[in-house]
Amino acid sequence: MKSDQLLTKTAINVDDILVKRNRDKVSHSIFFMVIMALVLWSVNVTIIEDTDWERMGSLGEVLASAGRFIGVDFSLIPNLLEPAIETFMISCLGTLLGVIICIPATWFGALNITPFKPITYPIGRFMMTISRSIHEIVWALFFVAVLGLGALPGIFAIGVRSVGFIAKMSAEAIEDIKLGPIEAIRATGANRFQVLLYAILPQVIPQVIGVILFEWEINIRRSAILGLVGAGGLGLVFFRQMNTYNYHGVTTVILAILVIIIFGEIVSHFSRKRMI
């Protein structure tokens, strides 16, 4: 009886599967045709119509103008040390500031620990979204307007920009925690804050540190361009080399940025190994 039922069930299922497969085939082909049409339309608008083909010239000229960048300006290297250290420090302090700002954002934005859900949860989510959706260049422009030129607006731009990612990942980690330790700590008579400190924090700390290190790596490359809008560091040197048409110098600055990023990646690799 049972196997009979199973058989009829599978028989029906086979038909269903065939029908579904045919339907899927049609919908897939329509989907791909729409995508191809969009691609062709976008290529037509962006690449064919909007490009100044005469200015670009032939392929040889394009390669020649790209070839100007090949080469290293060795005389620039001694001048790069100070901006490189500055960039590195801006990224460190910016990440630190981001971590500090992200404490309330995470607290408000994690569904299971938010103090008063109808008000604080949207506030936390809004902080995360606004920080992630505005580009670091725009943040830097805003903070340069408020704080004046120098490293300080860069630090603030990086800090505010990195809140979104750190807070979102930490809030997700907090929403996934085990409830046992919370109950145990609460049973000993701890208040809300103590529960936060002794039951929730130890469970998420390894994940959060991983996220912070990842964001720090990204922040190094972000802080390397903030100089473009007046926030110090390697970006300023890059901009100056570009404006003086010293193409070899541009390549040198890019190589310097690569060196700091590799350094940051090595540091974060080892500290991740140590901590987790």
Added chain:
Amino acid sequence: MDSINKRTSPINSISHTKWKRLKYPDSYISYCLWLSALVFIAFSIEYLNIPLNRLLGMMGRMGEILTNRYYPPDIEYIMDLDYAKSILETIQMAYLGALFGLVATVPLGWFSSFNMTPSRRYVYPIARLVTMSCRAVHEMIWAILFVSILGFGMFSGVLALTFFCAGFAGKLLADEIEAIDMNPVEAIRASGANLFQVMIYGVFPQIRVAFTGIAIYTWDVAFRAATVVGFFGAGGMGWYLKRNVLQIETERVTSILLSILVLVLISEILSALARDRVMRMK
């Protein structure tokens, strides 16, 4: 009396060493690490010449600037047809950049995954280096480089986004390929398949869903980057932003920023929905 003393003495001798989370060498190492972190922070504040006194009045000044200069957003300015066209261009640029980047990602991810790379000694390190340098150079720098090589226009923006997306998605894809189950790969290899066949029949079915997720995420990130690559002349709405920032038309800047915020929110909701659907397909 004597017996009580005898009984309590070992307890006493234990209890006057206080319990610590970290034992002898670790506690000092942790203390030194914290101390050096603090010294580093103090040193960098000193080195970067940060005027800490400016921080005190910052909140008040920020509120003042926001309410006086940026507050009533000039909505009429962004209701313009030209501006709508630039939004469409931005979306197209992000779409094409992400697409080309993803096309470039497939070989890059393949070559830079340690378990599937054709040659661990030659191809793997080169592919890793290419992915890393694409990712390490910021999209703005790519945009400036391409503008200086190819001239103004969206083509430069598309290429900048392509390089950025290739680096971004390449790493994610390589990580995904490194996490696959090697048994099907082995089985297909044992049946005499060549490199491409192993890739198509052994690896691709396993990473299909993850790759779709990566593609959606990449599009999302590319759109956010596309809103500002125009800042240095690579097309899209970034150019409007730059022009108004330079002309100190702050109310227009606010409205442009608001429009960026709304668009990013829409794209984020769309990508969350799409990713949900893909996850359900799994």
